[in-house]
Amino acid sequence: MAKVAFLGLGVMGYPMAGHLKAKGHDVTVYNRNPSKAQAWVAQHGGVSSPTPADAAKGQEIVFCCVxxxxxxxxxxxxxxGAFxxxxxxxxxxxxTTASANVARELEAAAKAAGFGFIDAPVSGGQAGAENGVLTVMCGGEAGTYAKVEPVIASFARMCKLMGPAGSGQLTKMVNQICIAGTVQGLSEGIHFAKRSGLDVEAMLEVISKGAxxxxxxxxxxxxxxxxxFDYGFAVDWMRKDLGIVLDEARRNGAQLPVTALVDQFYAEVQKLGGQRWDTSSLIARLEE
Structure with missing residues (x-):
């Protein structure tokens, strides 16, 4: 069992930290709003700290999700700060789902101070965090990764080192690119089925078993x-993620015409009042 801290107790971090405690790890938490940290301690045990620096003192691993x-x-x-x-x-x-640049920046700062850094964005949403079945994409040095992989397993069903610092964030960007295109295609398919007079549930049952x-x-x-659309991963968060993707594409020269278009479609959903709707709300703009 490890001595760990967890910084950030939002919809993802709160249950992730809870799984660490349930697995027997010694957990200290920090949250910008201290009442959330106090609520977590009341539910799970452990202790809370007033600052990231205090939370990080004496810990083997410091987790973060902001x-x-x-x-x-x-x-x-x-x-x-924790460093x-x-x-x-x-x-x-x-x-955190963040840029590859900040991952490389923080890894360099960590190395200079004598400790390790792993960028490890997750996929699976709130349900994945609550059920402890997240997919974790990691960037960093192999030896550093080996130290934390067994502890990450407390809330993950898949965890893999993808390459040097920033590789986890780049992999998460690919994840979001693929989701954006898939949700738009599914939105258009359901919209088309409705206009065609099909039984949509029957249609989904049939085609879900194929390609x-x-x-x-x-x-x-x-x-x-x-x-x-009142659950899941919010449109505001998806637009933040797609902004990171498109910034990286401008740097590396990747052509992402569908991703850029879907990002604008999500902007239309925001204008409909769907900032906190689930990302599947792309269909709403087709049915206005």
Missing amino acids: GNDDDLRAVTTAEN SGMEKGAVFVDH AGSWQMDNRGKTMNIGK
Whole structure:
């Protein structure tokens, strides 16, 4: 069992930290809003700390899951950030979906201070976090990764080292590219089926068993059909992620015409008031 800290107790971090405690790890938590940390301690045990630096002191592994690059810097290298409290030989594991550049920046800072860094964004959404079945894509050094993989297994069903620092974030970008195209295709398919007078549920049952089948179809097809979007991964978060993807594509020269188009479609969903709707709400703009 490891001594660990977890920074950021949002819809993902709260249950992830809970799985660490349930597996017997010694867990200290930090959250920007301390009442959330107090609620977590009341539910799971462990202790909370007032700053990331305090939370990181004496820990073998410090996990983090916050909002974006700026939030990540605020809890790592800013005043009272975790990096000022970490000990040599420890490892910082970042589960934030952020840029590859910030991953490389923080890995360099960690290495200079004598501890390790792994960028480890996740896929599986809130349900995956709550059920402990996330997919984790990692970037960093193999020896550092080996130290943390067994502990990450507390909340993951798949965890893999993809390459050097930033590779986890790049893999997560590919994940979001694929999701964006799949959800748009599924939205158009359901919309077409409705206009054609088909029984949509029967249609989904049939084609889900063939080459068109996908996780999105199995888990979101029926709810898209009835216009239910009040759960899952929010449109605002997806637009943040696609912004990171498109920024990286401008740097590396990748051509992403469908991803750029779907990003604009999500902007239309935001204008419909769907900022917090699930990403499957792409269909809503077709049915206006």
